[in-house]
Amino acid sequence: MTREATSKRSTDTPAPTFKVVFQPSGRSGQVEAGVSLLDAARSLGVGIESICGGAGTCGKCQLVIEDGQFQKHSLVSSPVHASAASAEETLICEKHGLPPGVRLSCMALVEGDMLVTVPEEAQANKQIVVKAATRRVIAVDPIIRMALLTLDPPVLGDRSDQERIFAILEKRFGLRGVEFEHPALKALPGALRAGKGEISLTIWNDQTIVRVQPGIHDTPFGLAVDIGSTSIAAYLCDLRSGALLATASAMNPQVTYGDDIMSRISYAVETPNGRERLQRSVINAVSELGAQAAAQAGAAADDIVDCVLVGNSVMHHLALGLDTAQLGHLPFAPVAGGSLDLQARELGLKFNPGARVHVLPLEAGYVGADNVAVILAEQPHQQDEIVLIVDVGTNGEILLGSRQRLLCTSSPTGPAFEGAQITHGMRAAPGAIERVRIDPHNFVVSLKVIGQDQWSHDLPDSQVQARGICGSGILEAVAELFVAGILLPSGKFNPNAETPRIICGPKGQPAFVLATREQSITGNPILLTQGDVRSVQLAKAALYVGAQLLMKELGVKQAERIVLAGAFGSLIDRERAMVIGMIPDCDLERVIAVGNAAGDGARIALLNKASREEAARIAHWTEHITSPLENEFQEEFVAALSFPHASHAFPHVDQIIADRRAGAPVD
Ligand code: FES
Numbered sequence: 284m285t286r287e288a289t290s291k292r293s294t295d296t297p298a299p300t301f302k303v304v305f306q307p308s309g310r311s312g313q314v315e316a317g318v319s320l321l322d323a324a325r326s327l328g329v330g331i332e333s334i335c336g337g338a339g340t341c342g343k344c345q346l347v348i349e350d351g352q353f354q355k356h357s358l359v360s361s362p363v364h365a366s367a368a369s370a371e372e373t374l375i376c377e378k379h380g381l382p383p384g385v386r387l388s389c390m391a392l393v394e395g396d397m398l399v400t401v402p403e404e405a406q407a408n409k410q411i412v413v414k415a416a417t418r419r420v421i422a423v424d425p426i427i428r429m430a431l432l433t434l435d436p437p438v439l440g441d442r443s444d445q446e447r448i449f450a451i452l453e454k455r456f457g458l459r460g461v462e463f464e465h466p467a468l469k470a471l472p473g474a475l476r477a478g479k480g481e482i483s484l485t486i487w488n489d490q491t492i493v494r495v496q497p498g499i500h501d502t503p504f505g506l507a508v509d510i511g512s513t514s515i516a517a518y519l520c521d522l523r524s525g526a527l528l529a530t531a532s533a534m535n536p537q538v539t540y541g542d543d544i545m546s547r548i549s550y551a552v553e554t555p556n557g558r559e560r561l562q563r564s565v566i567n568a569v570s571e572l573g574a575q576a577a578a579q580a581g582a583a584a585d586d587i588v589d590c591v592l593v594g595n596s597v598m599h600h601l602a603l604g605l606d607t608a609q610l611g612h613l614p615f616a617p618v619a620g621g622s623l624d625l626q627a628r629e630l631g632l633k634f635n636p637g638a639r640v641h642v643l644p645l646e647a648g649y650v651g652a653d654n655v656a657v658i659l660a661e662q663p664h665q666q667d668e669i670v671l672i673v674d675v676g677t678n679g680e681i682l683l684g685s686r687q688r689l690l691c692t693s694s695p696t697g698p699a700f701e702g703a704q705i706t707h708g709m710r711a712a713p714g715a716i717e718r719v720r721i722d723p724h725n726f727v728v729s730l731k732v733i734g735q736d737q738w739s740h741d742l743p744d745s746q747v748q749a750r751g752i753c754g755s756g757i758l759e760a761v762a763e764l765f766v767a768g769i770l771l772p773s774g775k776f777n778p779n780a781e782t783p784r785i786i787c788g789p790k791g792q793p794a795f796v797l798a799t800r801e802q803s804i805t806g807n808p809i810l811l812t813q814g815d816v817r818s819v820q821l822a823k824a825a826l827y828v829g830a831q832l833l834m835k836e837l838g839v840k841q842a843e844r845i846v847l848a849g850a851f852g853s854l855i856d857r858e859r860a861m862v863i864g865m866i867p868d869c870d871l872e873r874v875i876a877v878g879n880a881a882g883d884g885a886r887i888a889l890l891n892k893a894s895r896e897e898a899a900r901i902a903h904w905t906e907h908i909t910s911p912l913e914n915e916f917q918e919e920f921v922a923a924l925s926f927p928h929a930s931h932a933f934p935h936v937d938q939i940i941a942d943r944r945a946g947a948p949v950d
Contacts, residue, residue: 301364302396304356305329311356320346320365320388320399330407332523334501335431336455337389339371340481341499342379344388345405349398356398362386364395411525411890419660419883423525426641426892427493427503427589430456430484434475444471448484448492463492464626466636470495485588485637488892493637494588504528504586506573506634507885509653509850510594510602511535512544512677513701514710515568516850516882518889519576522589525890529579531572532850534703534710536564537601542698544597544678548611551601562604563631569602570633587634590627591889592642593881595651595678595693599642603630620645622899641895643888644902650691654680656884658901659894661846661877664689671830671842673866674880675700675754675849679826682905683833683842689901690833692908694825699818700754700849706789707751707797707809711850714750714804716797718856721763723944726782730756730798739802747802749809755855760797760811761819762859765926766943769795772925774820776813788812823865824923829910830867831919836908844873848880858950861936864927868935 303323304311314323321344324331335341348362365386368376372390385402409423432451434444441447445463452458463471467484474482478497485494485503507518512535519529540561541547551558569592574584592602596617600607603625605618627638643652643659657680663670664686672682679696682689702708702715709715711733718731718738730739732749739747752760764770769780776785776793788794788810798809834840845866847855854876860866866874877883887894910916922929927936943949 301393302356302358303327303393304353304358304398306398306400308401314393316393318393320386320391320393323393324388324401329401330409331388331401332405332407332501333389334429334483334499335389336451338432338455339375339387339390340433341431341501342375342381342387343405343501345381345385345402346388346391347384347400347402348386348391349400353398358396358398360396360398364393364397366390366392366394409525419662419887421525421887421891421894423523423890424892425503425505425522425589425890426488426639426895427505427522428486428489429501429503429523430458430486431481431499431501432484433481435480444475452484452486458486458489461486461490461492464494464637467492467495473497485635487589487639493639494635503588504577504580504582505589505591505889506576506587507591507882507889508569508572508593509656509879509882509885510565510569510592510598511653511701511850511881512547512595512598513538513542513698513703514850515565515572516879517569517572517576518882518886519573519580519582519587520886520889522890527886529576531575531579532710533568533572535598536568537561538703539564542704543695544595545611547601548597548607552606552608552611558601558604558606561601565598565602566631570631573632573634584633585635587627588638589889590632590634590638590640591885592640593652593656593885593888595653595676595680596645597651597678599645599652603642617645620902622895622902641888643885643895643898646691646902646905646907650680650693650907653881653884654682654691654693654905655898655902656882656888657848657880658682658689658905659884659887659898660880661848664901664904666844668843669837669839670844670846671833671866672846672848672880673826673830675822675826675847675855675865676881677701677703679822679829681826681829681833683830683837683839688837689905690836690908691905692829692832692910694829694910696822696825697818699757699815699822702751702753702757704818705752705757705815706794706812708757708815709751709753711753711755714748715753716749716751716756716760716809717753719756719759719763719797720949721767721769723767724946726767726769726780726784728784728797730802739798744799744801747798748804749798749802750804752797752809752811754849757811757815757819758863758865759856759859760795761816761926762856762862764795764811764816766862766940768944770816770926772927772929774816774924774926786810790814819863820924820926823863824920826865827867827923827928828916828920831923832910832916833908834867841867841869842873844875845869846880847874847876848878850879850882854878858939861933862927862939864923864925864933864936868927868931868933870935
């Protein structure tokens, strides 16, 4: 029950019931006279914000009782079908600046049929679209909840503040066995004094009070973090509304200790304090990204109370400070594979002192929590059709299957698509070339640079301001050079291509001038060298062969849908990904690009606690396929180095190239 004011009836006269309909949910039912609208909503499964637990202090549980005849619902509704607003309710509505006609659901009692509208800001458990491309809708139901309560000054004989709080939490919120985190307990006396008895509690998993603040606070913040081998992406979310408030990204500082995961394992295992150093560097980077994202949202890192971390197995172990020695050799056995709930301060994260961290589970060996996050985001295990998901990162991860069977593998792609080990590679930041078009007839180059709204051909050269090239730009540059005939299927520059843009680059190797010195902010041309093209070939061949491996295992010739994911600058261009042979040839209608699916999955786990259990089930169910090491695999890899492939047919790519060379318009 909510308020003590809920009217009492004699038990021998059954209370009359009235029809109450809530919109926009459309849920309805018969409700006994005298029941509060908050209780009515709860009994009908309608979520209404109520951080004071129905004490009549937070002013959040707003609704409007409609006036008129509503045929659709077969009822006549009127504001007078609820109890009149008490002086107390009117005072709270005034205090919170609520417009006339708005009622507090914990105080308005049902006295007749009514149609009730719950305004957007008062709706709890909202549904939000996390994935624009696949319209992945989730219910916002985080593991963090807020509770507002007021504690009267103690009188002689009273129990402790802590015990009185526990009693209120049980009575108003139905929470039993709650405990205080030590930092929250230490903050309690000061918060009670500053709030004159009114305090907001941040509660994790209905069990632990992780933060105490004076006065009314209703917006907890959470951070979803995708720790990639080369870059880290952090997403700050409002845990009440589910809104994405800010994003921040940075290169993984562990790159200093080794570009790929094998060299980081060696560093961690062989260097004194190596493991600690690697852990500290990534944890400091995550703390810094949290602070940056919070600042963008007008908050502080101290406001972050929950965090979800995902990453491949090695990134996972290094972030947790676990021994990575076993991940360096067959059978790549992780120390810990299940999901983990930790205190942020245990890891050294500089968020709120009571903040929690949830780490998604690993699948196996090199297939990590980031892949579990991709599955959460894309839901292949819920589909009837066979889906191929290619998640492009330094350690590319590939999934194939449906609700019948789901396979995964990983491919050592290398950091080319994250801009690392590329002559002028950079992360997706202002100044990075993210789109490239090359006219196959005159080799005129058009560029789209992050930070500029227009393509380079619509700007004076001095305003292009290119600084480097990010992952999506690298992929597009290579594909466009191939379509234009400047690159041969072998990946070599075509000696017959007549363009002054092919020059002798660093170390005497051929290079293509993507941005001229006039278009570059540094005054030096931005180049794509023969070595850069080779890095792209190695990466795309690894992904293609990984996909082939899974198709062979599943016994299918093709996937019904292909999903391209990766933390690129812009979405991966599906046509150009197929042109270079990163994915099998197919009708482009069947390919979608979804951006950073691992980051989206981390956000889903942050916003919906049930998805954390789903992640644990998925990790257990998905089958990991290890790359065979025999000769046949090597031969397949070599064949996949060619654009688009040395022996597999790519009829759609042939058509794309023929159309472009015939002058077809380019998107
Ligand atoms: Fe807080 Fe109604 S639930 S005022």
